[in-house]
Every structure is written in C-alpha cells, then in structure tokens.
Amino acid sequence: MTNYEKYKEAFAEAFEADPDVVESFEFxxxxxxxxxxxxxxxALLEQSFDIEFSPEEIxxxxxxxxxxxxxxQKGISFN
Amino acid sequence: MSSVIDLSNKTIMITGxxxxxxxxTALACxxxxxxxxxxxxxxxxxxxxxxxxxxxxxxxxxxxxxKVDEIENAVRDIIAENGPIDGFxxxxxxxxxxxxxxxxxxDAFHEGVTIYLNSFIELCRCxxxxxxxxxxxxxxxxxxxxxxxxxxxxxxxxAAKSGMNSAVKCMAKELxxxxxxxxxxxxxxxxxxxxxxxxxxxKASQDDTEIMNRQFLGVCEPEDVANAVLFLLSDLSAxxxxxxxxxxxxxxxx
Numbered sequence: 001m002t003n004y005e006k007y008k009e010a011f012a013e014a015f016e017a018d019p020d021v022v023e024s025f026e027f028x029x030x031x032x033x034x035x036x037x038x039x040x041x042x043a044l045l046e047q048s049f050d051i052e053f054s055p056e057e058i059x060x061x062x063x064x065x066x067x068x069x070x071x072x073q074k075g076i077s078f079n
Numbered sequence: 080m081s082s083v084i085d086l087s088n089k090t091i092m093i094t095g096x097x098x099x100x101x102x103x104t105a106l107a108c109x110x111x112x113x114x115x116x117x118x119x120x121x122x123x124x125x126x127x128x129x130x131x132x133x134x135x136x137x138x139x140x141x142x143x144x145x146k147v148d149e150i151e152n153a154v155r156d157i158i159a160e161n162g163p164i165d166g167f168x169x170x171x172x173x174x175x176x177x178x179x180x181x182x183x184x185x186d187a188f189h190e191g192v193t194i195y196l197n198s199f200i201e202l203c204r205c206x207x208x209x210x211x212x213x214x215x216x217x218x219x220x221x222x223x224x225x226x227x228x229x230x231x232x233x234x235x236x237x238a239a240k241s242g243m244n245s246a247v248k249c250m251a252k253e254l255x256x257x258x259x260x261x262x263x264x265x266x267x268x269x270x271x272x273x274x275x276x277x278x279x280x281x282k283a284s285q286d287d288t289e290i291m292n293r294q295f296l297g298v299c300e301p302e303d304v305a306n307a308v309l310f311l312l313s314d315l316s317a318x319x320x321x322x323x324x325x326x327x328x329x330x331x332x333x
Contacts, residue, residue, distance in 0.1 A: 014182065036179050039232050043178040047187065 004078045006048050007071065011064060014041035026063040041067075049076055084313045087112030089165035090213075091312060092157070094144060094202065097124035099271035100221055100308075101170035102131075103301035107309045108166075109133040116161055118142050119171070144171050144198040145190070154205035163213045166312040167206050169199045169243075170221040177232035191235025196242045203250060207259060214258040219311045220247055221304065222263040224327040231286050240265075244323060251321030260320035264307045267327030269299045296328035 001009070011022035015032035027033050033041075042058055045051070045067070051074055053061075061067040072078060091108045095101035097119035108115050109132035117125050117139045125139040138161055142153045158164065173194040178187055199220055206212060225233070226240035243263055250261035268290055291298065307324045310316055325331060 016181070036181075036231070039177045040179045040182045043176065043182050043187070046176075 002078075003049075003071075003076055007045075007068060007076075007078070010041060010044040010048055014038075014044050023064050027061070045071070049074075051076070082107065082111035082309070084111045084309050084315065086166075086309070086313060089312070090114045090116065090161060090163070091166040091168065092116040092118065092164050092206070093168045093170060094118045094142075094198075095170035095172055095221070096139075097121050097128055099170070099172075100266070100269060100301045100304045101168070102128045103305035104168050104170060104308050105137075106132055107302070107305040108312070109137065111309060111313070113166070113312075114138075114161075116140070116157060116164070118144075118157075120144075144202075145173070145193050147193060147197050147201050150198065150201045151205050154202065154211070158206075158211050163211055164206065165213050165215065166217045166219070167202065168219045168221065168308055168312070169202060171195075171198060178235065179232045180234055183234055188235050192239045192242070195236065195239035196246070199243055200246060203246075203261070207254060207257070212259065215314070215317070216257075216259045217312050217316070218247065218250065218259065218261040219308050220244075220261075220263040221308070222265045222323070224265040224267045224325055224330050225290070227265070227331055228290070230290075248321040255320065260311075260316070262311050262316075262319060262321065263323050264304055264311065265323050265325045265327065266299055266304045267294050267325075267330040269301060269304060271301055290330060293332075294328040294330045295332070299326055299328055 008019045008022055011025060012019040015030060015037050017032060025033060042053060046053065057070055060070060068078065086108055091113045093101050093105050093115060096105045096117035105115050105117055105128055114136045117128060117137060119125050120141060120143050122141040129137050129139050140157055171194055203218055220243045222243045223240040226237040229237055247261040247263050254261065304326050307326050
C-alpha cells in the first residue's frame with residue numbers, strides 16, 4: 001500500500017467514509033469530521049505513519065489537502 | 080532528613096521516576112531518609128533526578144516496562160543488587176494521547192493498558208516473591224481520579240486505572256497475611272511535563288476545561304501527590320490497605 005493509499009484509508013476509517021470520496025473532505029463540512037472524528041484521524045495518522053503532531057499541527061489539518069501538505073513537510077513522500 | 084515522615088532504613092522502588100509524580104516521589108522519599116531505586120526508560124533523565132535527591136545511596140535502572148516479559152528478570156537483578164525492598168510505587172506512564180473508541184483497535188488498547196496496568200500487576204507479582212521484600216512492604220499505585228469520571232478518547236487509560244484500583248483491593252486481601260499492604264493514590268489534573276505537552280483539542284479539550292473548573296483547589300502539583308504516596312509508604316499508614324487516597328483538589332465532589 002502506498003503512502004497516499006494509507007493516507008486515504010485513515011480518512012475513510014476516521015470518518016467511516018468511502019475512500020473514493022475523501023479527497024474533497026474539509027473539517028466540519030464533511031460528514032463525520034467533527035471534533036471526535038478529528039481525534040480519530042489524528043490517532044490513525046500518528047499510528048499509520050509513526051509520527052507525532054504538535055498542538056499547532058493538529059489544528060492545521062483542516063482539509064484532506066492541508067493534512068497531506070503537512071505530512072509532506074514531515075517527510076512523508078506521496079510520490 | 081527533612082521530612083515529618085520517616086522512611087530511614089527503608090528501600091523504596093519507584094517506576095516512572097524520571098519525571099512528574101515519580102520524580103517528585105523520589106525526592107520526597109530521599110528527604111524522608113529512604114534509599115531509592117529509580118526506574119524509567121530514559122537513563123539520562125534518571126541520572127538528573129538522582130542528582131537532585133538527598134543522600135547518595137540511590138540506584139537508577141533503565142527498564143522498558145512495556146516489555147512485560149522482561150520485568151521478572153529485571154526485578155530479580157535489581158533486588159539482588161539492592162536487597163529486599165520496603166516500598167514500591169508504580170508511577171510509570173506512556174504518552175498521553177487521545178484515541179476515540181472508533182479507532183481504539185486491540186493493538187492500541189493493549190498498548191495503553193500494558194504500561195498502566197499489566198506492568199503494575201507483573202511488578203507486584205515479582206516484588207512479592209519470597210526474599211524480595213521486607214515485612215511491612217507497602218505497594219502504592221499512582222492511579223487517577225479521572226477514571227471515576229470518564230474522559231473522551233481515553234478509554235484505555237481510564238479502564239487501566241480502574242483496573243489498578245480494583246487490583247490493589249485483591250492484593251490487599253491476598254497479601255495481608257504476608258504483612259503486605261496495597262493502595263492507590265488517585266490524582267486529578269496534575270501539573271506535569273506530560274500534561275503540559277498533552278495535545279488536547281475538541282471534545283477532549285472541553286472535558287479538560289470542565290475538569291479544571293471542578294478542581295476547586297486548582298491544579299495539583301506533583302509534590303501534592305508525592306506527599307500522599309509518602310504517607311502510604313510510611314508506618315503512619317500501617318493499617319491502611321486496599322484503599323484509595325484521592326488528591327484531586329475537590330474534583331470528585333458532587
């Protein structure tokens with residue numbers, strides 16, 4: 001499984017959504033992405049990629065793309 | 080010795096001794112005249128804690144308590160080097176994290192419970208073997224008042240701490256004939272480095288705010304908890320076993 005697939009799976013699992021639709025997800029707009037869903041997403045991303053987020057980073061993941069950008073900055077390759 | 084409680088001639092083993100409540104307990108024990116055995120993962124941090132203690136008869140050991148299968152040999156070696164112990168304090172903790180139930184899979188749950196509960200049980204089993212302790216051994220688990228309240232995203236932590244509370248009651252009955260006591264201290268919110276680095280947000284953050292608003296005497300300092308631990312380690316609590324001392328600034332008041 002590629003990192004991109006792992007990333008999509010984390011969103012799908014956190015928000016109980018189809019992996020094919022998560023790329024457009026935004027915080028509080030996508031169904032299931034409330035504060036509990038956000039906690040679930042953070043836990044899954046930290047487990048899946050063996051990383052830790054700072055409080056500021058946690059709050060900066062406001063969309064699928066914003067999270068992907070943050071992970072790239074933390075050295076996760078999506079190529 | 081600069082303490083109203085006297086632990087001179089006692090040897091106290093403390094896990095999680097490199098920071099927070101464990102480190103504060105180590106300092107309090109040393110001021111009460113005890114010889115301490117400090118256990119944590121980080122040897123360098125343990126060294127710094129040891130430098131802060133009174134007296135020069137303290138030992139430090141780097142042990143990863145998540146490797147429960149290795150605890151028995153570690154305890155055997157430590158007691159062989161230091162002699163039988165008079166007190167044991169379990170203050171070890173892992174990364175404080177929020178994991179909502181929907182993603183708390185068996186591995187994640189196991190990881191959380193291992194450090195707080197499984198390692199405690201295994202340490203107690205190994206320490207209470209013949210010749211590993213002196214009569215009057217006092218076991219003190221650092222539990223949590225939060226386990227009585229429940230906290231969003233912390234099922235593993237609260238379940239483990241509740242398990243610790245029940246475990247000491249069983250141990251108290253089973254081990255009384257051997258003159259061993261077992262108790263827990265249940266802190267509320269404590270001002271530790273781990274708490275300061277806690278990534279609380281959303282519903283969990285709301286829970287924390289509610290807890291702080293109900294902690295009428297304010298946030299506890301590690302020393303507040305260590306003082307209760309010290310009492311349970313001492314002969315002043317000789318007839319207290321299977322109990323919980325709540326150090327929560329009033330949090331659990333209804």
